[in-house]
Amino acid sequence: MNIGIIGAMSEEVEFLLRDMELETSEVKANMKFSVGTIHNKNVVIVTSGIGKVNAAVCAQILIDDFKVDYVINVGIAGGTVDNIYPGDVVIANNLVQHDIDTSAFGDRIGQIPRLDTFDFKCDKKLIDHAIEACKDISGHNYFVGRIVSGDQFIANIDKIKWLNSEFECLACEMEGASIAQVCYLNEIPFVVIRSISDNASNGAHMEYEKFKDIAVENSTKILNNMLKLI
Numbered sequence: 001m002n003i004g005i006i007g008a009m010s011e012e013v014e015f016l017l018r019d020m021e022l023e024t025s026e027v028k029a030n031m032k033f034s035v036g037t038i039h040n041k042n043v044v045i046v047t048s049g050i051g052k053v054n055a056a057v058c059a060q061i062l063i064d065d066f067k068v069d070y071v072i073n074v075g076i077a078g079g080t081v082d083n084i085y086p087g088d089v090v091i092a093n094n095l096v097q098h099d100i101d102t103s104a105f106g107d108r109i110g111q112i113p114r115l116d117t118f119d120f121k122c123d124k125k126l127i128d129h130a131i132e133a134c135k136d137i138s139g140h141n142y143f144v145g146r147i148v149s150g151d152q153f154i155a156n157i158d159k160i161k162w163l164n165s166e167f168e169c170l171a172c173e174m175e176g177a178s179i180a181q182v183c184y185l186n187e188i189p190f191v192v193i194r195s196i197s198d199n200a201s202n203g204a205h206m207e208y209e210k211f212k213d214i215a216v217e218n219s220t221k222i223l224n225n226m227l228k229l230i
Contacts, residue, residue, distance in 0.1 A: 099150030123189035133225030
């Protein structure tokens with residue numbers, strides 16, 4: 001069993017690399033894929049880079065070249081509902097690309113034309129493992145729901161409100177739904193987990209350096225616990 005772990009930024013996976021028994025590493029598409037074990041589980045850890053194209057290329061390489069059986073994507077997101085605050089965790093149960101718009105042809109915004117699904121559903125067992133893993137996090141809450149992705153950094157309160165109204169989402173970011181689409185097309189189980197950095201809808205912000213430490217701590221606990229459970 002091989003487990004692929006993707007972080008968009010190096011900060012999101014550096015803690016796992018320290019815990020890893022590294023066997024080999026390889027650079028493909030300007031991304032470094034580190035192969036080894038954590039808790040006796042075979043893992044491939046990679047920093048994809050920011051944005052949907054980077055993330056999609058990364059996921060396909062994991063599937064084609066490293067033959068992963070599962071994909072876990074971790075990272076940072078902005079909250080889109082009032083009761084989610086910096087440091088909280090959102091586990092996706094499904095994802096949508098909010099910047100897909102072929103509504104001129106009668107499609108719903110977010111619907112990829114000629115694809116047989118509107119959203120990309122995360123694997124139930126991986127969701128359950130993520131929920132169980134979150135129980136060791138203290139001082140912050142976790143939520144399960146929809147995450148939306150797009151090649152846009154969303155800082156406008158009106159856009160946040162629109163995302164929540166249009167998609168009933170809990171968080172927004174720039175990679176997860178493209179990874180989800182690749183996994184869907186290849187029939188690979190996946191889950192996307194996000195630590196919340198800010199929430200324009202309730203005015204909650206946090207200094208990046210302070211938040212990074214919280215995000216790294218939370219992600220470390222979640223992923224280490226998940227790897228024990230899978």
